[in-house]
Amino acid sequence: MYSTFERGGEFPLALSSRVKQIKYPSKQPYRWNTHAKFITSSLGELKDRRILRADIIAGITLSLVLIPQAMANAQLAEMPPYYGFYASFVPIIVSALFGSSRQLSTGPVALVALMVASELGQLAVGEQAYIAYAILLALMVGLLQFGLGVLRLGVLVNFLSHPVVIGFTNAAAIIIGTSQIDKLFGVTVERGGAHYERMIRMWDVISAGFHTPTLIMGLSAIALLFILRRINPQIPGVLIVAITTTGISWLIGFEQNYGGQVVGNIPEGIPAFALPIIDWGIVPHILSATITIALIGYLETISIAKAIATQTRQRIDANQELLAQGLSNIAGSFFQSFPVSGSFVRSTVTLRAGGQTGFASVIAGLVVILLLLFFTQLLYHMPLSTLAAIVMVSVTALIHFKPIASAWKVHKHDGIVAISSFALTLIFAPHLDQGILIGATLSIALYLYRTMKPRVAFLARHPDGAFRDAVEHDLELCDAIATIRFDGSLYFGSAGAFEDAVLERIRDPKLRYVIVDAEGVNEIDATGKEMLVGVVQRLHEAGIEVIFTRTKKQIIDALNRAGVLEEIGRDRFHATLDRAVAHVWGALEDQYPCTRSCPAECPLHRPRPDGDVFYRV
Incomplete structure (x- = not known):
């Protein structure tokens, strides 16, 4: 089953489930020949012409969706649209070569682009410095992901619980959509400050006047996207809208005759290999964003890989994907890429187009390279309002409040976490990392609170023979x-x-034995051990003996390692509850016969001469 976002958005969140196809490797030193297995297996399959042909077709199809989305997400990241291409050829190829998912498509995505814009927009720097910091951020994200992958610490993403993520992504989707309103209306709004403050400034600017041709172009693009989606979700609406509006813009002279904003000149050729400029003064300011983007980007990627694996039945190596994402961001930063992650929409396109191996993504990357080398002028007349429309329509699939309501129904604490994450992300925007950090902290705190008050039940034998x-x-x-x-x-x-x-x-003065059914106890720490020993000793001094039953092996081993198993007494531990009860009644038979006042604890039927009912195993 897909999550809300997997059905049509950019960010699948199937966090609460784990599919069997996912392989979480053991904590052993990383073996680099693991990479070769994925690469050589795909290359070997390409000897089959049918697979090769299918991958080429899927790759070309993928590129037709990737190109307009890349530009739209670059604009969302507050970068020149053509930087989306720089983030769309090296990362997608590297991810395909080193990842374990055959259909996963890596590149610019809306959520990561928003986090880039939110973080760097606070620095109030010029365009060139902004671009340099975005590239540096990609390098830092990649290094963190790569390091976590080498150390096999991908499980850290599990600290972002499902309620935290659904609250965060709903809020992020709203922020993404509203951040494009100025481009839809053709107005310029100063960056900086809280997101809601920018919305107020945007309203003031729009109220004073907006560019009508730009708004008409943008609204037309939105309407066409929704119509095509309604007719058939399989139709490549983004591509059709991009081509249509670009053609109209060229025909009517949208820029020259109406003053509309278009993509404009795109530098021909691929960017030269260059190390990112490392400004050590700015690193501390973007460190929290690095952590957030690295974890959210990986969470997005592995969720996509799991969703695809349920259909293709391939085995996914979670840490391998983390390494691949790290390498993608590192390699991309050498070619002026901003941070990237897996895209659900484009991965689904690859799957539906018949892509069999990662070579389909390689083909898509090569198509982008060809575009940069020879065909950039074709995109000159694409309206910026079209890119805004693409972003705004795509995030509508991310806004779903039903999962938040569902989380509340499961447990009110989960509902509180989801609502808090949603509200805090909106309030703290553009500081998105603060919203998700507080949400994650609240989630962990409430979980610990619940575990501090576990279920404790006093058992008695039911007439059906079971202890209830x-x-x-x-x-x-x-x-x-x-x-x-x-x-x-x-x-x-x-x-x-x-x-x-x-x-x-x-407190009952007649009590002589306490039987602890430990079947529900999975772990014990030093505090629990000390408490257990103390209770046994204190009750023994009070004339009450403690018996344990159905204790799990890991608990016995922990007590044995601590050297207190003998102190408590091995004879106090019994394999089954019936045996523990039989042992106790064997000791109490003379003092406490099984009278009618105490029928539920007696082991087995047997009449006594005095007429009382006696139970024994």
């Missing part, structure tokens, strides 16, 4: 025995809850 929650099933508890089930890890946050539950139950 005495409160839920209105079962009678035994005075002599307390059977407690604890569902949660015994760690510093929850140890107190376990201790309180035990101490609450031992």
Whole structure:
């Protein structure tokens, strides 16, 4: 099943599920020959002419979607539109060569472009410095992703919970769409300040007057995009709109006769290889954005790879994809690329066009190179309002509030996190990293809060023979025995809850045994261990013995390593609950016969001479 964004947006978020095709390698030193496996396997398949032909067709099809989207996303990143091409040939080729997903298409995407604009727009620098910092940001993002991949730390992205991401992306989609309003109306609005402040300035400027031909061109592009989507989502609407509006712009002289803004001259040729200019003074200012873009970009990429893998049944290496994304951004920065990541729309195009290997993406990259070398003049007359329309329509598929409502229904804490992430991202924009950081922190804090209050149930035997929650099933508890089930890890946050539950139950003066059903305990830390030993000792001094049943191996091993297993007593641990109950009643048989006041704890039917019912295994 696809997430909301996988159905038609740029950012799939299937975070709460894990597909079996994903391979998370063990924590062993990275082996560089892993790259060769992916490259050689694809090259070997290209010997089949059918696969080669399919990849060439898919690559050309992909390039027709990539070209207008690249320009639109470059504009969203507040860079000259042709920089989208610089981010569309080296990164897509490198990702195809080193990634494990055959249909994944890497390049400029809306969400990453927005984060670039949001971060660098605060620096209030000139265009050349802005471009240099964007290229530096790509290098830093790539180095971070590459380092995390080498250390096999891709799992860090799991700290961005599903509620955090759905709240963040809904807010980001709104910010993306509204940030293009000035270009749609053909007005100029000063950058800087909070996003809502810029919206106020934009309203003031538009109220004073706007460029009508630009607005007509933009609204026409929006209408045509929606119409084509409504007729058939498979129609390449972006390409058709780009060609149509560019042709109209050329025919009517949109720039010369009406004063409309167009893409203009695009430098011919591919940019020369050059190391990014490293300004150490600016690095600390863009470090938080580097972390956010690296994690969000990887999250976007691996979500796409998982979605495709469910259809193609290929195996995805998560850390390999992280390495590939890092290499894509590093290599791209040497050719003036801003940060990139995987694109769901373009990956889907590759899949539907019949792409079989990463060679399809290589073909798309080569088409972009040919465009830069020979055909840049064809794009001169493309209206900037068309690019704004492409961005605005594409993000409509990202705005879905149903997942937020669904998160609330699952658990109100998840709803709080999703709503908070949404609101904080809007409030702090353009500081998007702050919104997602606070959301992630809140998510972790609420999770820890929930684990501090795990479920504790007092068990009794149901008439059907099973041990069940005495409160839920209105079962009678035994005075002599307390059977407690604890569902949660015994760690510093929850140890107190376990201790309180035990101490609450031992107020009964007739109590002689406490049976702890530990099946729900998966982990124990030093605090939990100390609490456990202390409870056993204190209850023993009070004449109450503690018995453990169904304790998992990792808990036994932890207690054994800590040297307290013998101190507690190995004989206190039983494999099943029935055996633990039988052991206890064997010791209590004379003092506490199974009378009608205590039927639920007795092991098995057997009549006694006095008429009481006795149960024994």
